[in-house]
Amino acid sequence: MIQFDQVSFQYKPNTPYVLNDINLTVSEGEWVSILGQNGSGKSTAAKLINGLLRPIEGRVLIDDTEITDETVYQVRRHVGMVFQNPENQFVGTTVLDDVAFGLENIGVPREEMIDRIDESLKQVGMLDYKNHEPTRLSGGQKQRVAIASVLAMKPKIIVFDEATSMLDPVGKKEIIETMQYLHKHYKLTVIMITHDLNEAAYSDHVITLHKGRVWLQGTPRNLFQYGEKLKEVGLEPTLVTKVYQSLKRESFHIKEEPIHFKELVDELWTLYLKT
Amino acid sequence: MDIIFENVNYTYQPNTPFSHQALKDISLEIKSGSFVAVVGHTGSGKSTLLQHLNALLQPTSGRLVLGNVELPGAHHEQIKSIRQRVGLLFQYPEHQLFEETVKKELLFGPKNFGFDLKQVETELNDSLQEVGLEESVLDRSPFELSGGQMKRVALASMLLAKPQVLVLDEPTAGLDPLGQKKMMQLFKSLHENKQHTVVLVTHNMDDAMRYAEKVIVLNQGTVECVKSPSELIHERDRLKAIGLDVPEPVEFVEYMKARLGVLWEEEDINEQTISRTLVKHLKGGATS
Numbered sequence: 255m256i257q258f259d260q261v262s263f264q265y266k267p268n269t270p271y272v273l274n275d276i277n278l279t280v281s282e283g284e285w286v287s288i289l290g291q292n293g294s295g296k297s298t299a300a301k302l303i304n305g306l307l308r309p310i311e312g313r314v315l316i317d318d319t320e321i322t323d324e325t326v327y328q329v330r331r332h333v334g335m336v337f338q339n340p341e342n343q344f345v346g347t348t349v350l351d352d353v354a355f356g357l358e359n360i361g362v363p364r365e366e367m368i369d370r371i372d373e374s375l376k377q378v379g380m381l382d383y384k385n386h387e388p389t390r391l392s393g394g395q396k397q398r399v400a401i402a403s404v405l406a407m408k409p410k411i412i413v414f415d416e417a418t419s420m421l422d423p424v425g426k427k428e429i430i431e432t433m434q435y436l437h438k439h440y441k442l443t444v445i446m447i448t449h450d451l452n453e454a455a456y457s458d459h460v461i462t463l464h465k466g467r468v469w470l471q472g473t474p475r476n477l478f479q480y481g482e483k484l485k486e487v488g489l490e491p492t493l494v495t496k497v498y499q500s501l502k503r504e505s506f507h508i509k510e511e512p513i514h515f516k517e518l519v520d521e522l523w524t525l526y527l528k529t
Numbered sequence: 530m531d532i533i534f535e536n537v538n539y540t541y542q543p544n545t546p547f548s549h550q551a552l553k554d555i556s557l558e559i560k561s562g563s564f565v566a567v568v569g570h571t572g573s574g575k576s577t578l579l580q581h582l583n584a585l586l587q588p589t590s591g592r593l594v595l596g597n598v599e600l601p602g603a604h605h606e607q608i609k610s611i612r613q614r615v616g617l618l619f620q621y622p623e624h625q626l627f628e629e630t631v632k633k634e635l636l637f638g639p640k641n642f643g644f645d646l647k648q649v650e651t652e653l654n655d656s657l658q659e660v661g662l663e664e665s666v667l668d669r670s671p672f673e674l675s676g677g678q679m680k681r682v683a684l685a686s687m688l689l690a691k692p693q694v695l696v697l698d699e700p701t702a703g704l705d706p707l708g709q710k711k712m713m714q715l716f717k718s719l720h721e722n723k724q725h726t727v728v729l730v731t732h733n734m735d736d737a738m739r740y741a742e743k744v745i746v747l748n749q750g751t752v753e754c755v756k757s758p759s760e761l762i763h764e765r766d767r768l769k770a771i772g773l774d775v776p777e778p779v780e781f782v783e784y785m786k787a788r789l790g791v792l793w794e795e796e797d798i799n800e801q802t803i804s805r806t807l808v809k810h811l812k813g814g815a816t817s
Contacts, residue, residue, distance in 0.1 A: 488707040523789055
C-alpha cells in the first residue's frame, strides 16, 4: 500500500511548490495511472514513491513504513522503477549482466540469481536475448529488459514513468501487454505515469494532477466524462469521448461513459439497432 | 528546393562482415514547399533516409539531388550550404544541444554559417516567441529545461539558420497532448506562412494523416508506397502487414462498418465525419 499524507515538495527553497498538500492512497494490487501535463508534478510524485526524493512537508508511507533515511533502502527493494528513456537505464554489456546488476547489489547468492534472471527474462519474453547487447535491441525490447531487471528484485510495486512515450506503436503495445500480464499474475501494484488517456483506460483508478494538486481522483470513466474540460489540465479527450459528446447532443445516450470505441459501438447497436 | 532520390542505395560498413543495406533502390521526389510524412516500422530505413536529407550520409550508389546540389560528388562548400538550407530536429533534443546558455546555443548555428551576429541577436526574441518560449530562458543552461522546452530551443536554433527545409524526427515524442498539438500547429503555420518544405518522420499515423499532403511509407529499406492521407485510409491491411499502426479513426470506422453495417460515404475520416455518419445511421438515414 502506498500512502501520501499531506505531501508537499519544492526542488529549491523560494521556488514554487511542485506538489502541494497531496493526500493519496493506493491499495495493494491496484493499477493506478497518474495523469497530468508536463510540469504538473507527476514525475516528482513517482520519485517520492521510492524515496529518490523526500517530501519537504508530510509523509510518504509504503506498507505503513514511512520513508526516512533509515528505511529508504529497505523500501526501495519493494518499489521498482522503469523510466522514460530506455537508453538511460542500462549498466550491463549484455542483457544478462544488466538484470544481474541489481541482484549483485543486494547480495543474492549465485544459484538463486541465475534462477531469478531466467525467470524474469522469461516473464517479459526476452529469455532468448540473454546474451545480446542491450544497445542492439529495439526500444520496446529495451524497456522489457528494464522491466525484467526490476522484476528480478521481486518488488511489490512497479512505477512506470512515461515508459512508453518514446516507443513506436508496436513497442507501446509490447509494454502495455507485459504490464497487464505482470499485474495479473504477480498481483503487482502498478503505478503508471502517463499523459495518454487511451493508456490510462487500462487502469483501476486514475489520479489527475494539475499544478501540483490533485485535480481528480476516480475511475477512468469518471475522467473521460470530463470531455472538453480535460483540455484545461492539458489533456486531450480521446476520439471516443468526442464522438460520444456529439451523439449526446443529438440525444443518443448509452448507459456508461465509453472508454473505448468498441464499447460505444456495441452499446449503440444493443440500444438502438437490435431488432 | 526540390529533393529527388534516384535509385539510392545505402549500405552501412560495406565490404565488412557487418555490412548492412539500409536503403534499397529508393526513388522518390519531395517538391519544394510540400508537407510530407515518412512513416515506417523500426528498422525500415527512416533514420537513414532522413540523414541523407542534410548530407550527413551520402548514397553508396544512385543519385540524390538536393536543390542545386547533387550527391555523391558535392564539394565541401556545397555540403555546408545544404546543412544551412536543411534543418534537422532530432528526436532527443539533448543530442543536439551543447552550449552553456540558451543564447549561445541559438547563436551557434548562425555563427557557423557566417551570419551577421548583431542582426541575429535582434531576432532572438521574435524567434523565442515563435516557438513559445519566454525571454528569461536566454541565460539559462539548456540542460536545466524540461524536455518540451529543450525541444523548442533546438527548434528555435534550427529556424535561426533560416532553412528552407525542416526535417523533423519524431518531433512530438515525449510531449504532453497539449504540447504535441501546439508543436504540430507550429510546423503547420511555418509551412503555410513561410513556405517551408516539411519532412515529418514519425510513428504517429494520426499526425501523419492529419498534417501531411503525402505520406511516404517505408518498409525494410524500400519505398512501400507514396499516398495521400485519403488514399492511405483504404490501405489498412497493408499497413498492418508491415507493422504500422492503423490510425484510431480508421479502426473506428472499420468497426462501425462491421458491427453496425454503416455505409461510409465521407472522404475524410475524423471525429466530425464519424459522428455525422453515426447519427445519420442511428436515425435510419443510411438504410432507408
